[in-house]
Amino acid sequence: MYGLIGEKLGHSYSVLIHQLLTNHAYQYELIELSQDSLGSFLERKSFEGLNVTIPYKKTVIPFLKGISPEAEKIGSVNTILSKPEGLFGYNTDYAGFLYMAKRAGVHFSGKKVLIMGTGGTSAAVCAAVKDHGARDIIVVSRSGQVNYQNLDVHHDSQIIINTTPVGMYPHNGETLIDLEDFPDCEGVLDVIYNPLYTNLVLQAREKKLAFGGGLVMLTAQAKYASDLFLNQKADDSIIDVTVEQMIHRIQNIVFIGMPGCGKSTIGKAIAELTGRKFIDTDIEIVHRAGKEISKIFSDDGESVFRRFERDVIQEKGKENSLVISTGGGAVLDKKNRMALRQNGKVIFLERNVDALSMEGRPLSINQAGLSQMYQYRLPFYEDCCDERVINDHLIDITIQEIMQKLEKK
Ligand SMILES: Nc1ncnc2c1ncn2[C@@H]1O[C@H](COP(=O)(O)OP(=O)(O)O)[C@@H](O)[C@H]1O
Numbered sequence: 001m002y003g004l005i006g007e008k009l010g011h012s013y014s015v016l017i018h019q020l021l022t023n024h025a026y027q028y029e030l031i032e033l034s035q036d037s038l039g040s041f042l043e044r045k046s047f048e049g050l051n052v053t054i055p056y057k058k059t060v061i062p063f064l065k066g067i068s069p070e071a072e073k074i075g076s077v078n079t080i081l082s083k084p085e086g087l088f089g090y091n092t093d094y095a096g097f098l099y100m101a102k103r104a105g106v107h108f109s110g111k112k113v114l115i116m117g118t119g120g121t122s123a124a125v126c127a128a129v130k131d132h133g134a135r136d137i138i139v140v141s142r143s144g145q146v147n148y149q150n151l152d153v154h155h156d157s158q159i160i161i162n163t164t165p166v167g168m169y170p171h172n173g174e175t176l177i178d179l180e181d182f183p184d185c186e187g188v189l190d191v192i193y194n195p196l197y198t199n200l201v202l203q204a205r206e207k208k209l210a211f212g213g214g215l216v217m218l219t220a221q222a223k224y225a226s227d228l229f230l231n232q233k234a235d236d237s238i239i240d241v242t243v244e245q246m247i248h249r250i251q252n253i254v255f256i257g258m259p260g261c262g263k264s265t266i267g268k269a270i271a272e273l274t275g276r277k278f279i280d281t282d283i284e285i286v287h288r289a290g291k292e293i294s295k296i297f298s299d300d301g302e303s304v305f306r307r308f309e310r311d312v313i314q315e316k317g318k319e320n321s322l323v324i325s326t327g328g329g330a331v332l333d334k335k336n337r338m339a340l341r342q343n344g345k346v347i348f349l350e351r352n353v354d355a356l357s358m359e360g361r362p363l364s365i366n367q368a369g370l371s372q373m374y375q376y377r378l379p380f381y382e383d384c385c386d387e388r389v390i391n392d393h394l395i396d397i398t399i400q401e402i403m404q405k406l407e408k409k
């Protein structure tokens with residue numbers, strides 16, 4: 001048996017990743033252990049190999065017969081092999097992090113690198129960055145010498161790396177820094193994988209900097225661990241293949257576009273075809289407000305409607321594997337755009353303005369008004385989307401085209 005030990009493993013993707021990487025070559029389990037049961041579990045040796053996560057990456061070391069030079073240097077172990085002579089520790093976070101940096105196009109040589117966090121992952125990241133020639137490495141923590149109150153002296157940092165859990169589910173959207181304060185920044189790496197893209201990574205992507213999200217590191221460290229488990233050296237190309245498969249399963253499919261363009265109808269169909277749960281933000285709002293949208297607008301005003309809309313999007317955007325059809329005005333709010341993008345593949349549905357359905361839509365008054373609205377909103381739709389799909393032909397053809405786009409990746 002193989003598995004992952006840690007204190008809380010509720011949201012771990014490791015079982016699925018190991019299955020995909022190795023085509024179910026071994027049984028892999030999540031093993032939650034309390035601090036007091038860690039020692040007895042390791043001493044029982046009822047496993048062939050383990051991965052280790054928070055908070056045990058350092059705690060396991062005294063139970064090991066030997067550790068690899070990398071793990072020794074980093075002072076942290078994330079992989080254990082059970083051999084006849086005893087337990088041996090390794091660190092594949094180091095190589096996993098370097099794989100993420102390489103794939104993101106981030107290079108450390110000669111660069112000033114800012115690393116947020118001081119835990120086990122930070123130790124592996126620091127070692128990797130140092131070994132790859134960083135000019136200056138600044139480690140930030142809440143209460144350390146360099147902290148978030150005096151970070152301004154390091155505004156010239158070129159690479160920024162988050163190893164803290166800030167922004168991780170369910171605290172999506174939180175971030176420790178604003179990239180606006182780091183004008184020389186050229187690349188951002190975040191070890192968080194849930195959400196797929198933290199606000200920090202989304203900000204880097206918006207600024208057209210090099211960026212990498214934690215799913216690549218998670219998958220790469222798992223691949224290097226599986227090589228140790230199976231005593232092999234599989235080709236690294238399996239990492240990207242597995243990341244794509246994981247994203248395909250995890251990501252939300254989000255529809256945006258003008259009111260009446262087909263988001264609700266097409267979203268529902270795509271949810272059925274992909275086996276995903278369907279969320280229509282307008283239906284959710286009607287549910288919560290206890291009245292129809294036109295009644296919310298007439299009784300309470302648009303701002304109350306938008307507040308409901310923001311709450312629904314903040315909540316549902318955090319989840320995985322949903323189809324989310326938004327209302328036409330949802331993307332006007334930056335917070336909504338970030339929330340929809342963090343886990344989402346965002347599809348902009350385009351339908352000729354003359355063909356847009358207007359019924360039951362308090363903001364769709366006449367053609368001239370809709371044309372004006374289109375002019376104003378187009379840049380927001382364009383800014384927020386990953387794909388554009390034209391819905392000017394038969395609806396079934398649009399649905400087919402979307403399915404093809406989704407299957408391609
Ligand atoms: N390609 C299409 N051909 C014909 N009718 C369509 C097409 N796409 C959408 N519709 C219709 O337009 C109306 C509005 O669609 P809806 O899904 O409610 O849009 P949205 O959610 O974007 O406001 C529905 O009656 C829907 O059936």
Ligand SMILES: O=C(O)C1=C[C@@H](OP(=O)(O)O)[C@@H](O)[C@H](O)C1
Pocket residue numbers: 257258259260261263264282293326327328329330360361362363
């Ligand atoms: O465009 C908008 O601002 C709106 C679009 C509507 O949703 P649909 O886009 O599904 O019609 C609904 O959210 C509300 O009437 C406001």
Ligand SMILES: [Mg+2]
Pocket residue numbers: 263264265280282325326327
């Ligand atoms: Mg709708």
